[in-house]
Ligand SMILES: Nc1ncnc2c1ncn2[C@@H]1O[C@H](COP(=O)(O)OP(=O)(O)O)[C@@H](O)[C@H]1O
């Protein structure tokens with residue numbers, strides 16, 4: 109009780125559960141997100157990321173467990189909490205009957221802002237997401253990346269304490285993704301607390317200070333991208349492709365036993381985890397193996413996920 | 424207790440924000456105007472074809488001890504129908520489209536706006552649409568000598584009540600709908616009400632059983648209330664009709680908000 113407000117976690121969850129009928133989508137997770145943090149949920153489709161985000165966004169009541177957002181109870185104080193959140197849902201729900209600018213000014217009114225204030229913020233935010241030239245146009249002709257940026261601008265219209273982004277860049281081309289990342293990075297620099305979900309490793313590595321890996325409704329690991337890689341992977345990974353790989357990879361994996369820390373046969377390639385990739389490659393050749401291609405790369409969160417769940421993230 | 428609880432949490436500002444979204448949509452698309460205008464002409468065409476056309480064959484009518492032209496009898500019914508269909512068009516087709524396909528309300532409910540506030544805003548907007556129809560319709564009636572300006576002014580708020588009643592129940596039905604096929608069923612029901620609610624002939628003309636059945640259905644009460652005011656035949660019965668419609672409005676609104684929450688906040 110005597111904790112200062114600034115020290116209070118913006119999100120606090122203990123044993124949080126969400127069930128749909130008999131199906132458990134979120135299976136008892138614990139979370140704490142501090143002000144100013146960029147926090148990520150990383151996991152494949154169906155992991156329970158959106159269900160968690162909707163509970164945090166106070167549009168879906170927890171089935172059981174404890175949840176406090178901004179120190180308040182999401183069921184009792186839902187409207188008050190939502191007034192301080194910015195939400196970018198997984199699927200864009202911009203209003204096609206309104207212009208780009210009206211999408212923001214109308215949204216501002218839902219937060220009780222005056223028309224004048226709404227207009228002022230709309231113009232500022234359109235500038236920020238680089239859509240000023242489209243202000244009076246309709247939403248429909250916008251590209252996927254533009255719509256996503258507009259949704260993010262809409263989420264910022266109430267100057268939220270906490271911004272929830274559910275898969276902000278899924279389905280966007282690389283250029284659009286980079287532009288979006290750059291905007292989100294700016295928000296982060298301004299001290300906005302970001303909570304995002306993603307199934308892209310590079311996105312989590314780029315944007316998140318800290319993340320949890322989710323699978324089957326549970327949190328399977330937690331930490332910074334770097335610490336997760338350190339705990340669950342090696343510094344480098346060697347990817348080997350063999351000409352007769354498709355059915356032979358398991359056999360090759362057996363022959364590679366002892367090279368590096370761990371060997372993982374995948375359908376199309378064999379991964380060798382080693383802190384020194386080059387000496388691992390040398391050992392492969394010493395054993396008389398002749399892969400069709402050899403790639404030494406730095407370890408990523410993808411490897412962490414593979415190690416933790418035995419599956420790849422994006423299938 | 425329930426109502427004070429609801430009232431204390433409803434913010435007029437947020438309700439009006441929901442309304443202003445619809446004003447914005449009206450401004451920025453011509454398609455909406457077409458729907459608006461076409462909805463108005465239907466009851467007017469019935470008035471002219473049946474009220475005036477058939478009226479010439481039927482001659483005068485004596486209802487409740489008062490004699491009036493057939494057109495003067497039919498016109499208030501068409502007025503009530505236009506209030507009903509104006510509001511219903513808004514809270515069924517448009518509302519359902521926003522609910523299910525455009526995900527408009529999902530976006531709204533992520534803000535401090537509550538389901539009951541969405542329902543109130545949408546209903547107010549529907550009532551405004553119905554009232555635009557009835558306002559013009561009353562003007563036509565005055566011009567044709569089918570009512571006096573004074574009684575027209577008295578009937579106008581009654582048509583707003585009719586809009587609220589049908590709009591609210593229509594909204595509730597929309598929250599229960601699975602897809603467009605369910606709307607065919609609703610249109611059929613709406614048409615049956617249109618034909619048999621004392622619109623084209625006094626209900627006393629039907630066998631007693633049918634008459635009682637009709638008296639249970641909503642458009643009958645709307646027609647009777649509006650006709651009483653337009654023709655200046657007042658009585659305590661009017662208060663009963665108004666009460667029936669008020670219950671529809673409040674009940675429909677409450678059920679619609681509850682269903683919307685069940686459907687969207689899972
Ligand atoms: N409203 C719902 N009703 C029933 N099942 C649901 C509902 N929402 C999500 N689920 C199920 O819960 C699981 C987790 O979904 P979700 O939280 O959307 O995962 P993610 O966002 O990680 O892909 C999925 O198997 C999904 O089918």
Ligand SMILES: [Mg+2]
Pocket residue numbers: 157158159198274275
């Ligand atoms: Mg999801």
